Amino acid sequence: METFQARYDRYRASVEESLQSLFLRRKPYNRLQEAMRYSLLAGGKRVRPVLTLAFCEALGGNMQGALSLGVALECVHTYSLIHDDLPCMDDDDLRRGRPTCHKVYGETLAVLAGDALQAEAFRLICIAPGLSAEQRVDAVQALASACGGDGMVAGQVLDVEGLAHDEASLRDLCLRKTGGLLCAAAELGCIAAGVSTEARRQAINYAKHIGLAFQVRDDMLDVIADQDEFGKPVGSDREEGKRTFADLLGLEDCGMLVAEETRLAKEAIAGFPDKRFLLELAENLANRRK
Numbered sequence: 001m002e003t004f005q006a007r008y009d010r011y012r013a014s015v016e017e018s019l020q021s022l023f024l025r026r027k028p029y030n031r032l033q034e035a036m037r038y039s040l041l042a043g044g045k046r047v048r049p050v051l052t053l054a055f056c057e058a059l060g061g062n063m064q065g066a067l068s069l070g071v072a073l074e075c076v077h078t079y080s081l082i083h084d085d086l087p088c089m090d091d092d093d094l095r096r097g098r099p100t101c102h103k104v105y106g107e108t109l110a111v112l113a114g115d116a117l118q119a120e121a122f123r124l125i126c127i128a129p130g131l132s133a134e135q136r137v138d139a140v141q142a143l144a145s146a147c148g149g150d151g152m153v154a155g156q157v158l159d160v161e162g163l164a165h166d167e168a169s170l171r172d173l174c175l176r177k178t179g180g181l182l183c184a185a186a187e188l189g190c191i192a193a194g195v196s197t198e199a200r201r202q203a204i205n206y207a208k209h210i211g212l213a214f215q216v217r218d219d220m221l222d223v224i225a226d227q228d229e230f231g232k233p234v235g236s237d238r239e240e241g242k243r244t245f246a247d248l249l250g251l252e253d254c255g256m257l258v259a260e261e262t263r264l265a266k267e268a269i270a271g272f273p274d275k276r277f278l279l280e281l282a283e284n285l286a287n288r289r290k
Helices: 004-020 029-040 047-058 063-084 101-105 109-127 132-147 152-160 165-176 179-193 199-222 245-249 250-269 278-285
Strands: none
Touching: 004 278, 029 063, 029 101, 029 109, 029 199, 029 278, 047 063, 047 179, 047 199, 047 278, 063 109, 063 132, 063 152, 063 165, 063 179, 101 109, 109 132, 109 250, 132 152, 132 179, 152 179, 165 179, 165 199, 165 245, 179 199, 199 245, 199 250, 199 278, 245 250
């Protein structure tokens, strides 16, 4: 039987190979492509596309189509990180252990690289192999809803304007900014598998819970992590005056919340026939150190 790590590595290797093939053609504006690839190929866990592939395989779907959808999602995620790091947003110097895009290529090119990655994501969905036109439209709608004005971008507004001040508003921010793309990842895997609305609902519910657990754990790591291992500045949220779950609840209660949300995520997919990997993924994210 394939171990959790072997399966994760298989998914991740497929994603990395596909990402490596993007934006290679030489053009007069080649520096734009360099900036796009600099951030897109910076590593990371690739949790979102892995989630897309995992749901698709668990539900017996088209893995080639799911890979294209997962790669598109990773382009959107990368664009969000580029913009999130900008001086007008979080003004971070490090991302995944190396200088952020704007530190290497300048603010203007970083903004444009993010813009281009977002547009390219939807192009990739439109040409995803092995999917019907209806599946591609569903995928566009799922991703656009997750990252648009009521999704990830809305979450960023709540974050930068300091509008999250209690547990309820922090949960809402998390559902939009962090949970939105995780929910899209799960839903895209279901779309590639062509499953029922009920299965999609269960997958999204799973992703909502791991999304909250992921963010709470991230807030904890911003306090307790080793910076070299974490890959970005530790304590930056506190320095910027942001309200976090760690501030609101304390580390002990945060740990309890992570455990509860992880339990609820597992419960959401209890009826799935092939759920072992997804159950272990929820546990892995809950206990991560970076």
